[in-house]
Amino acid sequence: MSTDRYWLLLGKKKSGETSPEELEELAALSPEGDEDTLDALDRVWVAPMEPVPETFPSRNVWHRVQKSIYSEQARTGRGRLLRLGLALAAAGVLGAIVIGGWYMSGRKVQQASVDAHPMNQVVTQAGSKTKIALPDGTLVWLNGNSQLTYGNKSFGTEEREVTLSGEAFFDVVKNEKLPFIIHTKDMTIRVLGTAFTVRAYPRDKTVETVLIRGLVEITTRRDPERKIVLKPNEKIVVPVEAPESNSTAKAPARIPASPYSILRLGKDTATETVWMRSKLEFDNETFEELAPKMEKWYNIHIHFKDEKIRKRHFSGVIEKETLTQTLEAMKLSGHFEYEIKDNELWLREN
Structure with missing residues (x-):
């Protein structure tokens, strides 16, 4: 058996990049009783901030697996998936929620807390889209220039909170005991299981959410005590607050004229997810x-x-x-x- 080829195909399978022909080739190359090897690969794949284990057949082969995955992503225009420095698997299918946001604290995870509370981080490059599956079964499709961060061990068992910068499409698994919460810079969205869109890129002057079906509860940074409930085919537009200045001058803060506005849309909300259709x-x-x-x-x-x-x-x-x-x-x-x-x-x- 070609060891290098086996590990390259196995790595591509973990990232969801294998073609049907490559899956057949991998099945032919896989030795019997290979469960221990697959378990070891899973541990390496999910271990945050850890070096490649010495027990792997070849550290050089593993690095070639990662290089092969990134090369394929670059060729196809797919995004990079990172787990605080380690490549993550890309998996899942088209979901039912579009979300966009900019949440700076997702970029400020302190190194001292990484070991105690490791975080997963998924990043896409400009012009790319990446599909992933969260541990609770929620499916996500990230648009270009986006970043999704969520907990490693606690997600799906103790909480279901993510932070997002950019734009994404979510299909949230329903769990009444653990609401799905999306944090962006100017908006927090609480979900039980529904379909809606959100657009909140860093340079956008507003954050917009359109409810397609179900129910969402929204709070804004300007008025966090007020809970805003959207009905299907309604759109909320929230002006983005100006960033705080480091200047010592006592200039008045720029405050949006209105905290938000709600618009009633027609039944056709397909334009809100048109980016999914390229x-x-x-x-x-x-x-x-x-x-x-x-x-x-x-x-x-x-x-x-x-x-x-x-x-x-x-x-x-x-x-x-x-x-x-x-x-x-x-x-x-x-x-x-x-x-x-x-x-x-x-x-x-x-």
């Missing part, structure tokens, strides 16, 4: 509103040299078009010129 749709949006979406879609940074361009409106659908193809189409009605250098896009008046 499409970017926009309907009469200003270039300023569209720019953050295009930045995530194409992994670029957009700069406006002329302020008038920000207010021009566009409608359309982006699927497989390149950035240049999209810009050339938008120029027909937008009357602007552009320059692309590396990952920077500069826009100016025509």
Whole structure:
């Protein structure tokens, strides 16, 4: 048996990257009574901040397994999955909740507490999507530039709390004794088992939640005592509070004019999950509103040299078009010129 090939295929299986042909090949290569090896691999896969054990057949082979997984992710555009430094498995299917958020404390896990309360951390790169399965059976699909953090040993048994930066699609397993709680920078969402969308990227000026079915309870950072309950096909829009300044000057804090607003939508909420179908749709949006979406879609940074361009409106659908193809189409009605250098896009008046 080819030992290297066996471990490479086994590692890809753990990350959910194997094709049907590779699964057949792995089955043919697997020796009988291989349960101990699989148990050992599971322990390594979930052990936070631990070195590769010396008892593994080859430390070099294991590192090649990880390298193979990352190479495949880079080729397919899938994201990296990290467990505070160790590669995690990617598994699961399309879920029923879209969530987006930015929660800084998820990036501030203190090293001193890692051993006592190890955390799982899943990260996706720009332009990628990653599927995972949480220990309680909840399925998650992370959109690009996103990060999900949750407890290692306590999740699903003592609590079901996650922190999220970016955008995700969740299918939450119902458990009345352990509500599923999602923390973002400006909003906390409490779920028993339902379907809804949330968008709250760092550069967005609002956090938006649309309830598709079921029930969600929301609290905001500005008014944490008030519990807001959404009905199906309702959308809540919460203005993002300005970050606290380190300046010693006594400038007044910028407070949103209204704590939140609730809109009643039609029955068609498919546009809220359109990114799951690898499409970017926009309907009469200003270039300023569209720019953050295009930045995530194409992994670029957009700069406006002329302020008038920000207010021009566009409608359309982006699927497989390149950035240049999209810009050339938008120029027909937008009357602007552009320059692309590396990952920077500069826009100016025509």
